[in-house]
C-alpha cells in the first residue's frame with residue numbers, strides 16, 4: 107500500500123519533469139527573468155542610484171537600490187533565481203531525454219515490414235493506381251519511380267500480393283536528442299568555466315614583463331587599493347613567486363592567498379613581456395586597421411614562447427589565453443626611446459635609440475640633431491599652429507632642432523606616418539621609426555577549462571539542427587495485386603514532419619508511376 | 623556608384639509592389655496580382671544586381687589582409703553596417719516570399735510581406751544611415767563575425783515572413799472584437815501602419831541626411847507627427863493614430879472576408895509559419911548565437927558576457943524555441959501557438975533596434 111503511494115508519487119514527479127509543458131513554462135520564465143538584467147545596468151551601483159533618484163526621488167532611491175541589490179538584480183545572471191531556473195531547465199531536459207529516447211531508438215532500430223491491409227486503407231497519405239501488365243512490370247515501375255529518390259526498396263511476397271516498402275531519414279529522429287544533449291554540454295562547459303576559470307586584464311607597457319593579472323573586484327577603499335598596489339609591486343619584484351612574496355611581506359602563504367583573492371590579483375605562474383606594440387591605420391586616416399603586440403612568455407627567467415598577437419588572434423600558454431583588446435599611451439614617457447634611422451646623403455645609415463633631449467650626429471657631417479619635443483597625434487590648425495589632437499599615437503611626431511658647429515640651422519617636425527617629412531634640405535633623411543616604450547598594450551587574460559565542452563556542444567548543436575530541421579523520416583509502402591491482367595498498386599506513406607511538402611513529393615511519385 | 627541606382631530602383635519597386643498587392647487584395651483583379659508579382663521580381667533582380675555590384679566595389683576598395691580568396695570575399699561582403707544589413711534582411715525576406723508565392727500559388731501574402739520591406743527601406747532612407755563602403759575595425763575583421771551578421775539577417779528575413787503569415791492566420795481565425803487574439807492582431811497591424819505612415823511623413827518633411835541612426839532617432843523620428851513642435855499637430859497625430867487603431871479594431875474582421883476569398887487555409891498558413899521558423903531558428907542559432915559566441919571568444923576571451931544585445935538575441939531565439947515546443951503541447955494548437963511566432967518577431971525588432979536605441983539611451987541617462 108505504502109509502496110504504491112511511493113511509486114505513484116515518483117511517477118507523478120517523473121511525469122512532471124518529463125513534460126514539454128514544463129519546458130515551455132521554464133523557457134517563458136527564463137525569457138521574463140532575463141529582461142530586467144538588460145534594463146538595469148549590471149554591477150553599477152552609482153549609475154543605478156542616479157537613475158533611481160530621477161525616478162523615485164532622492165529620499166527613496168537608496169532604499170530602492172538596496173532592495174534591487176538584495177534581490178540580485180545588479181548581477182542578474184548569477185543570482186540564485188536565475189541559477190535555479192537554469193538547473194530546472196537542465197533537469198527537465200535530462201529527464202525528458204531519458205524518458206523519450208528509448209521509444210525513439212526503438213522506432214529507428216525496428217526494421218520496416220509490410221503493412222497490413224487494415225492499416226494500409228487508413229493511411230492519411232494514400233493513392234491507388236491501376237497499371238496494365240503483370241506484377242514484374244508493375245514492380246519495375248514502382249522501383250523506377252522511387253529508387254532515384256533515395257528509397258531502397260525491400261520486398262516481400264505474401265500469397266499473390268507483392269509488398270514493396272522503404273524508408274529514408276530515420277536517423278533524423280535522433281536530431282532532437284543531439285540538439286538537447288548539446289545544450290546540456292554547453293551548460294556543463296559554462297559551469298566548469300565559471301568554477302575553474304578566471305577572467306582578468308593586464309595593461310602591459312612596451313618593454314616590461316608582468317607576472318600577475320587583475321580581475322574584477324567589488325568596490326575597494328583607498329587603503330585597500332594602496333595595499334593591493336603594494337602587493338602587486340611585491341609580486342612583480344620577485345617575478346610572481348608566491349613563496350618569495352609571502353617571505354618578503356612577512357605573512358603566511360594562506361593569508362597571502364586570501365588577500366590575493368580579495369583584491370582580484372591572479373599570479374600567472376610565468377611572466378609575459380611586451381616586446382613591441384604597433385597600431386596600423388587605414389591609409390592616413392585615424393581608423394585603426396589592426397593592433398599588434400609582440401609578446402614573449404618567460405618561465406624561471408628563460409624565454410619559452412614568442413608570438414605576435416592581434417585582435418581575433420590570441421596567444422595561449424598553459425591554458426591561459428591573452429587577447430589583444432585595447433592600447434594606450436603611458437602617462438609617463440620618461441623611459442621611452444625614440445627610434446630614429448639616420449641616413450646621410452652619402453648613403454651611410456644607422457638606426458639608434460635616443461632619450462628625450464638626446465643629441466645625435468648625421469654620420470660624416472657636422473650636423474647635429476636634438477630631440478626637443480614630441481606629440482603622439484600631431485595636427486595643424488587653420489593658423490598653421492601645431493597641436494595634439496588625440497591621446498593615442500595616431501600620428502606620432504618628433505620635433506628635432508638641427509645645429510651645425512653649435513649654431514642653430516633649422517628645426518622641424520618629423521612625422522612617423524609621412525615620409526616626406528623625413529627629408530632634410532641637404533638630402534639627408536631622418537626617419538622617425540617609433541617611440542618605443544611609450545605605449546601599453548591592453549590584454550584580456552582568461553582561462554576557461556570548460557571552453558572545449560562548449561565548443562563540442564556548439565558543433566553538436568549544428569549537426570543536430572541539420573538532422574532536426576532539414577531531414578525528415580519518410581516511409582513508403584506499395585502493395586501490388588494482380589487482377590485480371592491489371593495490377594492494382596496501393597501506395598501509402600507517412601512522414602514525421604513537413605507533411606505538406608511531402609504530400610507534394612508523394613503526388614509526384616504517383617504521377618511518375620502512372621506515366622510509366 | 624552604379625549600385626545606388628539599382629538600390630533606388632529596387633526600393634521604388636518594392637513600394638509599388640506594396641500598393642499593388644494591397645490593391646489586388648481589395649479588388650481581386652488577376653491582372654493587378656500579376657503586375658504586383660512582376661514588380662516584386664523586378665525589384666528583387668535590381669536589388670540582387672545592386673548587392674553584387676557593391677560586393678565588387680568593396681572588394682576593390684577595402685584593404686584587407688586576408689590572403690585566401692574565401693576570407694577576402696567574406697571580408698568584402700557588403701553586409702557590414704546597419705544599412706547593408708537591412709538591405710540583406712529585405713532581400714532574404716523577398717526571396718523566401720517569392721518562393722512561397724510560387725509554391726503555394728497564392729498572392730495574398732504579398733500584401734503582408736511588402737509593407738515590412740517598405741518599412742525597413744524607409745528606415746534606411748530616413749535615418750540617412752551611412753551608405754558609404756567603410757573599412758572594418760580590427761575587432762570586426764573576423765570571418766566568424768561576418769558570417770554571424772549575414773546569417774542573423776537571413777534568419778531575420780525568415781522571421782519576418784513567419785510574422786506575416788502568423789498575422790494572416792490570426793486574421794482568418796478570429797472575428798469577435800473582444801477576443802484577445804483579435805485585439806492582438808488589430809493592434810499589431812495598427813501599430814505597424816502607424817509607424818509606417820509616421821516615418822513616411824518624417825521622410826517627406828525632413829529630407830536631410832543625418833549622421834547616425836541614433837541621432838536621427840533622438841532628433842527626428844516622429845518629429846513630423848507625434849513629437850511635432852506644434853502641440854496641435856502632435857495632438858492631432860495621436861487622435862489620428864487612435865482613429866486608425868479604432869477603425870482597424872472595429873472593421874478588422876472585414877479583412878478576414880477578403881482573405882478567405884483567396885482560399886488560403888489555416889493549415890497552409892500554419893505550415894508556412896512553421897517552415898519559415900524551422901529555417902530561421904537553426905540559422906539564427908548557428909549564426910546568431912554560436913558564431914557570435916565563437917567570435918566573442920576569440921576577440922574578447924568570453925563567448926558569452928550577458929550584455930543586453932547578446933541577452934536579447936538569446937531571448938529572441940528562446941521565444942522561437944518556445945514556439946517550437948508549444949506545438950508539441952497538448953491543447954496548445956492553433957492561435958495560441960501562432961501568436962508566439964508573432965511575438966517572436968517583435969523581439970527580433972527589439973533586439974535589432976531597441977537594444978541600441980532604447981537601452982543604451984537608458985544607460986546613458988543614468989550617467990547624466
Ligand code: HEM
Nearest residue numbers: 124125126129195198199202282285289574943946947950
Ligand atoms: C534551450 C532549450 C531547448 C532548445 C533550444 C530545444 C530545441 C529543440 C528543437 C530545435 C526541437 C525540434 C523542434 C521541431 O522539430 O519542430 C525540440 C523538440 C523537442 N524538445 Fe526541445 N529544446 C530545449 C529544451 C527542451 C527541454 C527542457 C525539453 C524537456 C522536456 C525539451 C523537449 C523537447 C521535445 C519533447 C521535443 C519534441 C521531439 C519530437 O517529438 O520531435 N526541449 N527542442
